[in-house]
Amino acid sequence: MSQHTFQTEVGQLLHLITHSLYTNKEIFLRELISNASDALDKMRYLTLTNDDFKSLSFDPKINIEFKDGDNPTLTLTDSGIGMSKQDLEENLGTIARSGTKNFLENMSGNEKKDSQLIGQFGVGFYSCFMVADKVDVSTKKAGEDKAWLWTSDGQSGYEISKEVRKEPGTSITLHLNEDGKEFASRWRVENLVKKYSDHIDFPIFLTYDEIDYDKDGEEKSSKSKTDQINDAKAFWTRAKSDLKKKDYIEFYKTLSHDTEDPFDWIHTKAEGNLEYTLLFYIPKTASPDIYRTDYQTGVKLYVNRVFITDDEKELLPTWLRFVKGVIDSSDLPLNVSREILQQNRIMSKIKSNAVKKILNKLKDISKDKDKYATFFDQFGRLIKEGVYQDFDHKDALTDLLRFKSTKEDGLVSLKEYVDRMDSDQKSIFYITGQQESSLRNSPLLEIYDKKDIEVLILDDEIDEIIISSVPKYDEKDLKSVNRSGAADDISEDADKDSEKST
Incomplete structure (x- = not known):
């Protein structure tokens, strides 16, 4: 047996989780099932692609069982890839990537918001x-002889x-505390699985004791029973x-670990020469790491429902990193x-079509001015980023830009600006700076x-960079009023118009 201390940040994290998020403690089951699903995804991939694992008997499933009484426990077992001793030390004793640090930096004290961060990081x-005084993790990694028990x-x-463990996989046993006793219940577990994990692509089973009662209501007999409690279809x-x-x-x-409803979504299936399914979500709120270089991608790639990766930043252009969802290809x-x-x-064709679908969705949303303003408030900087980076879709993205204006309190598009220009005005004017x-x-x-x-007000620090890449719109020059002699442009426009009239 070897004893270890937690990495400093993990200790802080545990303190915050157990003391700040106690009202939303039920999310622990969602997180454990999500981790089990990831382990099953990895195992399924290995058995399909790696010759060393193809002979393994793989029955993908998650099983939950509980014991009530004086010392209640809840155990979740998966037949996934399992963990080695090194995996246990790296995954459960430290955080290999900067997840913990980011989590701690973004904790707000708002329980609903912070519970969302748990999954995101x-x-x-x-x-x-939050619900256990002690946790045991029994695990054996596929392809290895030794099994390990992690306890904390x-x-x-x-x-x-x-x-001692024969088959690969992981069992997590929670020794439930006073707050966690409610989860040693068939109906509580079943309802939580339906609420959070019904669509996990693996069967989830619940083992429980079915009790028979006599006519006086006394317990007559009991037998162990196991039922599948989720839908288990992609x-x-x-x-x-x-x-x-x-x-x-x-x-x-389930997919995003978000506690809020999505802002909107796209679900489409392509058939014919190229077969694939896209399911994309636009969140209501930008994730805290969205402007970091080490942001976590939100799109998972599957091939015929087999999980391939959720860490590939080439699946969509970087300006679309706010999108969550799934790409599943048969080809x-x-x-x-x-x-x-x-x-x-x-993949290039799928990516191109995916971008078009998302742009069309955003164009549809933009017809509702208030709804689009809500979207732009959260993700407008990424649209601006796209104008600068994505030459192939620059025109469509330029139409999605919105700016403050001297003519109204809300946001306006370049098209709205042009539509209300006087006939003798030939340029689009804007002013840049830091404070509106x-x-x-x-x-x-x-x-x-x-x-x-009308003058557009560009008070976002990224605006000057973006606007320099849009010198014209609808054959109208975009001109900054900050330039010396800029006011001369007004009379120049008028002069040009009078020359044409003459």
């Missing part, structure tokens, strides 16, 4: 300490010892006509590598106000 396992009370550190493969709004919302929350090889993904003609109030009161605007000429 990959620290969901630790949420089980979530405070003093953890122990790793040798374990959600995106279902016909749209069979799905309701609530189904899409529930799957989004890609199972052992597709990162290099193949970047050069593959099929200062820009609105700038002396530079006086001459434009007098002539009733």
Whole structure:
């Protein structure tokens, strides 16, 4: 047996989770099932692509059982890839990537918001300490001889010892605390699985004691029974006509670990020469890491329902990193590598079509000015980023830009600006700076106000970079009023118009 102390940040994290998120403690089961599903995805991939694992008997499933009474426990077992001793140390004793640090930096004190962060930063396992005084993890990694037992009370550190286990996979046993006793219940577990994990692409079974009572209501006998309690069908493969709004919302929350409903979604299937399914969600709120270089991608790639990767930033352009969802193709090889993904003609076509679908959705949303303003408030900077980076879709993205204006309080598009220009105005004018109030009161605007000429207010630091890549719109020059002699442009426009009249 070896004893270990937690990495400093993990200790802080455990303290925050157990003391700040206690009202939303039920999310622990969602997180454990999500981790089990990932382990099953990895195992399925190995048995299909790696000769060393093809002979393994793989029965993908998750089983939950509980014991009530004085010392209640809840155990979740998966037949996934399992963990080695090194995996246990890296995954359960430290955080290999910067997830914990990011999580701690983004904790807000808002329980609903912070519970969402748990899943986003990959620290969901630790949420089980909200409901357990002690956690045991019994595991054996596929392809290895040794099995291991990881044990912790979530405070003093953890122990790793040798374990006896025949088959690969992982069993997590929670020794439930006073707050967690309610989860040693058939109906509580069943309802939570339906709520959070019904659409996990593997069967989830619940083992419980079925009790028979005599006519006086006394317990006569009991027998152990196991039922499948989830739907276990890849959600995106279902016909749209069979799905309701609530189904899409529930799957989004499972996929993204978000506690909010999605803002909107796209579900489409392509058939013919190229077969693939796209299910994309637009969240309501931008994730905290969205402007970091090490942002976590939100799109998972599957080949014929077999999970391939959720860490490939080439699946969509970087400006679309706010999108969550699934791409499932029938035409890609199972052992597709990162290099193949970047050069593959099929993937390139899927990516191109996916971008068009998303742009069309955003165009539709933009017809509702208030709804689009809500979207742009969260993701407008990424649209601007796309204008600068994505030459192939620059025109469509430019139409999606919105700016503040001297003519109204809300946001306006370049098309709206052009549509209300006087016939003698030949240019689109804008002012750049850091504070909206200062820009609105700038002396530079006086001459434009007098002539009733609208000026766009660009107060985002990225605006100057973006606007330089859009020199014209609808054959109208975009001109900055910040330039010396900029006001001369007004009279120049008028002169040009009078020359044409003459």
